[in-house]
């Protein structure tokens with residue numbers, strides 16, 4: 400996106416529209432009700448600047464994954480830092496972005512079913528929408544609906560580069576689908592979608608680099624096969640916050656879909672410690688039922704835990720046992736915490752955590768500076 404366009408998108412919106420009215424602004428975060436999702440704004444800004452800076456003079460461009468935070472204000476800050484557009488996992492997320500002025504959105508996922516396809520083509524009348532496909536049935540449904548609505552949907556054929564999720568398993572199968580969709584009404588071939596998600600969590604960085612480059616190399620090989628066959632490939636899109644500096648610099652990769660770098664979380668900090676953990680959940684000690692035992696007021700309904708239990712900021716020695724009830728965390732070797740004491744939990748997974756909240760409270764140096772709605776929270780369809 401042109402910088403001037405990005406700036407106009409951001410006009411009056413890098414802060415919450417309710418900023419003046421929210422009584423929490425200016426207060427110390429420890430005074431807030433709990434649980435509250437917090438973001439250290441300066442730390443997040445440094446993350447955005449670091450990632451954007453990495454790609455500033457490189458051929459690949461940043462298209463951050465919105466699913467990390469689902470927050471329009473944060474997405475706009477990513478655009479201002481230099482992103483060319485956003486990536487989404489769900490059509491509903493893309494709708495939220497377009498409703499808020501975004502004009503170039505990739506849904507890196509398959510959109511299937513008559514109701515969804517109709518929403519997709521209506522969205523494509525309002526913005527440049529790209530979507531992943533890996534089967535002719537999807538292409539035909541989108542083409543029919545888009546032609547009827549006089550819309551154009553950009554299709555990225557998904558290649559399975561080892562993750563074993565969606566995507567065609569071979570370059571030849573991709574070539575075949577690209578040939579078939581050529582010239583169909585209402586759609587245009589936009590390139591390839593390829594995500595090396597099975598390698599993102601390889602902790603050894605050298606191993607991760609070697610393996611993820613080999614995997615993304617399969618997408619680049621597919622690109623070359625298409626090009627040799629006379630089909631131009633405008634874009635190969637993929638990569639993550641843990642592989643941006645390995646697959647993101649491969650010749651033939653154009654767009655980086657990194658997401659978690661914006662907020663970070665406990666799991667990702669093990670993988671890419673150059674980014675700061677900006678996200679936390681403010682919680683309180685609500686009970687001290689026995690010696691050493693403390694109960695905190697959040698559970699799995701307030702902290703995504705697929706990658707393990709949360710950590711407690713400033714108390715690295717306090718380990719939360721693998722027990723997260725719906726609304727409670729029980730700590731067995733708690734220090735002298737008093738009832739009502741505020742603590743900061745660092746969730747193991749930012750993306751599912753943000754999806755559980757309706758707003759992010761932004762703070763700097765422990766003082767609330769803004770409150771950002773999480774507009775796409777719960778948008779699963």
Ligand SMILES: Cc1ncc(COP(=O)(O)O)c(C=O)c1O
Pocket residue numbers: 464467507594596599637638639640641656657658659660
């Ligand atoms: C399609 C796709 N692209 C990119 C990413 C990378 O996101 P992150 O940087 O949060 O790992 C993901 C993560 O799930 C994904 O599903």
